[in-house]
Amino acid sequence: MKRLAVSLGTATAIALALGAGSAWAQIKIGSAGPMTGQLAAFGEQLRRGAEMAxxxxxxxxxxxxxxxxxxxxxxxxxxKQATAVANKMVSDxxxxxxxxFCSGSSIPASKIYKEGKILQITPASTNPKLTDDAAAEGNTTIFRTCGRDDVQGVTVGTYLLKHHKGKKVAILHDKSPYGKGVADETKKTINKGGMKEAMYEAYTDSDKDFTALINKMKLAKIDIIVLGGYHPAGGLIIKQAREQGLGAQMMGFDSLQTAEFAQIGGAATNGVLYSFPPAAENDPKNAALVQKFKDQKYNPEGYTLLSYxxxxxxxxxxxxxxxxxxxAVAKxxxxxxxDSVIGPLEFDAKGDIKxxxxxxxxxxxxxSSTAPK
Incomplete structure (x- = not known):
């Protein structure tokens, strides 16, 4: 999976982030994600949450x-960079x-963490294979503070069945474990509910011109675009769709939860729907914590508090x-x-939240605001 990132080769950029009193630090922990490249906004969310915690x-x-x-x-x-990061964490x-952040990174890295006896909690990787395969392989030291694609897909699919049944749906995915995962789970849900997609298409997330895909959707008279992929391509697709006369509603997933989505897509993003866990930053009990982030000139959006x-x-x-x-910690x-900032957390045998x-x-x-139910 290619990314528009600063080339790091096989080397890993490991930066030392010091917390209060950490000049005498005795326990090393890590935060890993896309700190550079087109998904760096999500890397910052993970890093900011980790630093504050x-x-x-x-x-x-x-x-x-x-x-x-x-x-x-x-x-x-x-x-490949994820495995380099994981190996560096082990050696350190x-x-x-x-x-x-990305499931495609968490899955290979998890195998290295298991061998290195490092406990892993992902705030963002939602592909079921991460914990399903780990459980099958006897890896008991992997967890997540987010949900899974099979929960997110059911949520989005159920919403489509309730509000858009009978409409022509195009299900798009970027071929990544995450993007295809949420797209396929949504497809399963709407198919089970008697709704058949009019299109099921893969795209390359590094593309900049989606004219051919948009023309295909126009010919199929698509009403709803289900986007299984990340916000950079999503913003371009909805913007170009509007410019080319396609007025279809877009519905995406948690990877659209960044201000960069609207910056890329502009006014075309108005009305776009997406799934995400309940917004912990709006919970009154977290007001003091949110203010601490804001005092640092940072808005704790998206996965910031899930990382925390x-x-x-x-x-x-x-x-x-x-x-x-x-x-011992896994047990x-x-x-x-x-009792966490994102609500009460309990973990099942696989390490998924209940x-x-x-x-x-x-x-x-x-x-963003909560859509009408």
Missing amino acids: VADINAAGGVNGQQLQLLVGDDACDP KVVFVAGH AAIKVWAEAANKAKSTDAA TLRAGKY NPVYDIYVVKDGK
Whole structure:
């Protein structure tokens, strides 16, 4: 999967992010994701959440009386770079990684973390294969603070059946584990509900001109575009669709949850729908935390608080286990219920969160709000 990223070759960009008191850090943890490239906005969400969590944990006394040191790995959402990041985390003796972002990065990296006895919690990778395959292979040290494609796809598919049944639907995906995953789960849901897609097409997310795809949708008189892919291509597709006279409604997924989507697509993004977990940044109990981000001139959108929650829940479990050993912390995570900034968290045998929820949001003038149910 090619990305428009600064070339790092096989080397990994690992930056040292210091939390409060971390000049005396004794425990190394990591945050990994696309810190460069076209998905760098999501990498920043993960990094910002991780940095704030480390600072807060260190200010409160650290983990088992020790301070945390955060290593940040840039995978550019490329599987090869993700394995390089994972290997560097192992060699640096990291005990825990909050990451990665793309499922296509988390899946290969997870195998290295298992061998290196590093516990992994992804705030964002939703492909079911990540935890399903890990469970089948006996990997008990992988978790997520987000839901899965088979939950997100059901949410989007159910919304389509309720509000758009009888309309002509084009299901598009970018061929990535994430994009194809959410697209296929949505397809399963609408097909089960008696709705058949008019088109099912793959596209290349690095393309800049989608004229041929848009013409095909125009000929098919498409009413709804289901986008299984990331925001850079999504913004271009909806913008070019409007410019070329296609007025179809777009419905996407959690990868549209960044202000960059509206910056790319402009006014054409008005009315676009997408799924995402309940907006933790709007929860009154998180007001003080959100203000701390804003004081740093940063809006904690998207996966920022899911990243924050991943590190905080790991720290709480490590304190309860009185250990940072991956197996011990994993056992403690599965045995408990954790009150996090994204709500109560419980993990099942595979490491998935129990009872995940996705809401549907609508974009207007660059901002998102919950769509009518």
